[in-house]
Amino acid sequence: MSGVNGIVEMIERKTSEKVEEIIKKAEDYKAKRIAKAEEEAERRKQSIIDEARREAQALLKRYEASAKLRAKHRVLELKSKIMTEVLDEAVEKAKQVRTQPDYKVFLTRMVVEGADALEAPEMELAFPAGQEKVVSISELTKAVKKSTGRDVKLTLSKEPVNASAGVVVRTPDNRRWVDNTVEARVQRLENQLRDAVSRILFRQK
Structure with a gap:
């Protein structure tokens, strides 16, 4: 066992x-x-x-x-x-x-600039309603000749321009013109104005 x-x-x-x-x-x-x-x-x-x-x-x-x-x-x-x-x-x-008191001077300068740009022997001036009385055609003609040295014929348009101030200088056939109204000049300068305002308001500190 x-x-x-x-x-x-x-x-x-x-x-x-x-x-x-x-x-x-x-x-x-x-x-x-x-x-x-x-x-x-x-x-x-x-x-x-x-x-x-x-x-x-x-x-x-x-x-x-x-x-x-x-x-x-x-x-x-x-x-x-x-x-x-x-x-x-x-x-x-x-x-x-x-x-402004010197508005006549301003209008004269706008007419002279427009006439100088067009270089036409005959031009028509369109002012805002009532403002054609501020200056005389004879004075404007003399101012243009003094500035450009050219004899020109200026006439007053029967139709006023729709603007607050300034003048439109154009040829009698209305084929060429210079819009020197305040609104047109501001519009042309708008980009420059925007750049200037931007630099003033948002300049780097």
């Missing part, structure tokens, strides 16, 4: 050792799987955090860009509004030239 018992004990011992080995391997495998799962979870967590951070940064950049664009548009709107107000005020002041 002792031989049989010895065999049984040996089998039980080996079986126990095998079971322990299997359990140990299972526990090791379990621990490795848990560690790997934890690493994967940590990696995925960090990936999610990084992705969220990137999205937040991208969103912030888009917001900042949008805010800067809105601010730029607002500045441009204010700039345009101020420039328009300044130009409108300049135009109104220019229109008031007809009420």
Whole structure:
């Protein structure tokens, strides 16, 4: 019986050792799987955090860009509004030239400039209604000759020009003309005026 018992004990011992080995391997495998799962979870967590951070940064950049664009548009709107107000005020002041004591001098200069540009022997002058009385044709003729050295014939148009002040100098056939009304001169100078106003109002500090 002792031989049989010895065999049984040996089998039980080996079986126990095998079971322990299997359990140990299972526990090791379990621990490795848990560690790997934890690493994967940590990696995925960090990936999610990084992705969220990137999205937040991208969103912030888009917001900042949008805010800067809105601010730029607002500045441009204010700039345009101020420039328009300044130009409108300049135009109104220019229109008031007809009420100034030296308006006759202004009209004479406008006629001379127009006549000099046209270089025609005969020209017609169109003034705003009632303003043809400010100057005389004879005085204007003398002023043109003095400035250009040419003899010219000036006549008064029967139709007034639709303007606040100034004059339109044109050939009798109305094929060539120089519009020296206040409105036309302001329009021609508008870009220069805008540049000048912009430099004054928005110069770099």
